[in-house]
Amino acid sequence: MTSVRVRFAPSPTGFLHVGGARTALYNYLFARSRGGTFVLRIEDTDAERSTEASVQAILNGLRWLGLSWDEGPGVGGEHGPYFQAQRHTRYARVAEQLSAQGRAYPCFCTPEELEARREQQLARGEDPRYDRRCRTLSPAERAARAALGLRPALRFALPEESQEVAWDDVVRGRVAFRSDVLDDFVLLRADGLPTYNFACVVDDLEMRISHVIRGDDHISNTPRQILLYEAMAASPPVFAHASMILGPDGKRLSKRHGATSVEAFGDQGIIPEGMVNFLALLGWALDGQTEIFTLAELEKVFALERVNPNPAVFDTQKLAWVNAQHLKRLDEADRVARVMAFLSTRGHRLAERGPDWCTAFVRALGDRIRTLADALEVGAFVLEDPPPMESEAWAELLGRAGAAERLQALAVRVRETREWSLEALEAGTRSLANELGVKPGEVIAPARVALTGRKAAPGIFEVMWLLGRDTVVARLEAAAVRWRAESPLAARV
RNA sequence: GGCGCUAUCGUCUAGGGGUCCAGGACGGGUGGUUCUCAGCCAUCAAACCGGGGUUCGAAUCCCCGUAGCGCUACCA
Numbered sequence: 029m030t031s032v033r034v035r036f037a038p039s040p041t042g043f044l045h046v047g048g049a050r051t052a053l054y055n056y057l058f059a060r061s062r063g064g065t066f067v068l069r070i071e072d073t074d075a076e077r078s079t080e081a082s083v084q085a086i087l088n089g090l091r092w093l094g095l096s097w098d099e100g101p102g103v104g105g106e107h108g109p110y111f112q113a114q115r116h117t118r119y120a121r122v123a124e125q126l127s128a129q130g131r132a133y134p135c136f137c138t139p140e141e142l143e144a145r146r147e148q149q150l151a152r153g154e155d156p157r158y159d160r161r162c163r164t165l166s167p168a169e170r171a172a173r174a175a176l177g178l179r180p181a182l183r184f185a186l187p188e189e190s191q192e193v194a195w196d197d198v199v200r201g202r203v204a205f206r207s208d209v210l211d212d213f214v215l216l217r218a219d220g221l222p223t224y225n226f227a228c229v230v231d232d233l234e235m236r237i238s239h240v241i242r243g244d245d246h247i248s249n250t251p252r253q254i255l256l257y258e259a260m261a262a263s264p265p266v267f268a269h270a271s272m273i274l275g276p277d278g279k280r281l282s283k284r285h286g287a288t289s290v291e292a293f294g295d296q297g298i299i300p301e302g303m304v305n306f307l308a309l310l311g312w313a314l315d316g317q318t319e320i321f322t323l324a325e326l327e328k329v330f331a332l333e334r335v336n337p338n339p340a341v342f343d344t345q346k347l348a349w350v351n352a353q354h355l356k357r358l359d360e361a362d363r364v365a366r367v368m369a370f371l372s373t374r375g376h377r378l379a380e381r382g383p384d385w386c387t388a389f390v391r392a393l394g395d396r397i398r399t400l401a402d403a404l405e406v407g408a409f410v411l412e413d414p415p416p417m418e419s420e421a422w423a424e425l426l427g428r429a430g431a432a433e434r435l436q437a438l439a440v441r442v443r444e445t446r447e448w449s450l451e452a453l454e455a456g457t458r459s460l461a462n463e464l465g466v467k468p469g470e471v472i473a474p475a476r477v478a479l480t481g482r483k484a485a486p487g488i489f490e491v492m493w494l495l496g497r498d499t500v501v502a503r504l505e506a507a508a509v510r511w512r513a514e515s516p517l518a519a520r521v
Numbered sequence: 522g523g524c525g526c527u528a529u530c531g532u533c534u535a536g537g538g539g540u541c542c543a544g545g546a547c548g549g550g551u552g553g554u555u556c557u558c559a560g561c562c563a564u565c566a567a568a569c570c571g572g573g574g575u576u577c578g579a580a581u582c583c584c585c586g587u588a589g590c591g592c593u594a595c596c597a
Binding site: 037038039041071073074076077135137138139142143146150153154155156157181182183200203204205206209210211213214215216217218219221223224225227228243244245246247248249251269271272274276278279280306309310311312313315316317318319336337338339340341342343345346347348349350352356393394395396397398406454457458467468469471472473475476482483484485486487488489 | 522523524525526527528531532533534535536544545546547548556557558559560561589590591592593594595596597
């Protein structure tokens with residue numbers, strides 16, 4: 029019985045990108061759905077680009093999504109360390125074995141020489157590949173070069189005979205390469221640090237990884253890795269290559285498409301539930317019908333075999349919709365807490381108005397917010413005093429005959445309203461319209477503009493209630509005054 | 522250039538030879554509900570990349586082409 033062990037192995041060179049997040053999610057879901065172990069390993073062999081800040085950003089991104097790891101940074105485990113930078117002696121040991129077996133050899137070519145040769149090959153129309161000149165160096169020649177102080181890199185010795193290297197990819201079926209399209213790639217750099225392919229194989233082997241789930245940009249690395257497993261007399265794990273996530277232009281998603289880190293989406297008001305659900309759907313479907321899932325539900329129904337091999341375009345519209353679905357499914361207290369937390373990051377401290385007010389506020393926002401950030405827009409009437417006046421809304425109000433009188437009358441009515449409740453406010457407004465002989469909308473529409481500065485807003489009585497008597501009266505009167513001053517319909521004195 | 526992967530509505534996808542004149546969802550159009558918007562309900566438009574095969578029968582299998590993407594580093 030082989031237990032399922034998967035890993036997410038990001039290199040800490042930036043934030044957690046949505047592509048990486050989806051890979052992490054698929055790994056996590058596969059582990060959970062199979063009762064397996066989800067390992068987090070940091071691939072920081074590139075000291076130039078790796079930073080501690082990135083490590084933290086990635087961990088935070090995973091935590092935000094709710095993807096907890098069973099082994100890795102912060103939680104430990106039996107197969108650590110989980111930072112490649114701390115595993116050098118292991119790579120060196122394996123490298124030595126490979127060398128002893130004749131499957132690896134030192135290469136004294138300098139990067140400059142290699143680059144020059146590569147260009148020559150290209151110029152001749154050949155495929156740029158290492159010419160293996162150091163592979164046949166005699167021990168004496170090697171010693172001579174080392175004596176000159178030259179630091180060699182260690183290269184993998186590909187099989188002499190070309191062979192087919194193939195595997196059954198869980199998402200793509202059988203994939204095959206001929207080994208002669210490969211070259212003797214570097215295992216250890218001259219500075220002794222392992223390259224990706226080498227470290228990856230050593231670690232996956234030592235960490236007993238059973239399934240490697242990653243992006244399809246690794247497909248062409250897979251034959252190299254399989255050859256390494258063979259050289260190490262080990263059987264390779266099962267591979268599953270999910271495809272890339274593309275931008276709206278069909279190109280691989282990148283920074284120029286705007287936000288691509290999960291953190292940035294959080295800043296835009298996407299909640300983890302929405303992000304996880306949307307990411308899951310990007311390349312996977314349960315039945316083509318069900319769209320909304322919680323992480324817990326995904327853990328039960330996710331199947332790697334149902335991951336789709338074609339590249340998916342990241343559609344922010346659908347993300348917003350999925351997010352909205354989760355937002356409306358949150359229980360009220362939770363939704364209120366999240367909206368308040370989001371707004372406070374933008375400097376709006378609403379908590380001091382009391383829990384009842386906050387609940388009413390979020391209730392008033394209702395389904396008008398697809399993301400938490402929408403609360404900034406939809407709730408602007410209460411977030412700013414006065415809120416910005418949309419010129420189009422004001423222009424329309426100016427063209428409405430008798431608007432000032434109605435606003436004025438409503439101000440009086442509101443001032444006189446004894447009970448500050450939605451019901452009383454609505455009754456007062458409707459009876460006023462009735463007394464004025466106009467439809468309720470004739471009073472409500474001007475009031476909406478006066479109170480919110482917009483033509484579209486939450487229910488007018490909720491708006492009034494939230495604003496409070498003084499503010500409502502003040503905005504109504506101010507609008508009436510301004511209307512009289514600016515409207516061509518105003519009677520001039 | 523070489524190698525590889527992919528190819529169903531604008532987008533995410535269901536579909537694994539007949540039950541598909543291709544289903545769902547986002548987005549879009551229209552109508553209804555309503556104080557506006559949103560939401561909700563109803564409804565419409567919208568796709569099997571092209572060409573060959575295989576088969577009684579192909580969206581489904583094979584081949585070729587085309588297109589997109591990926592890799593082609595002492596990056597991961």
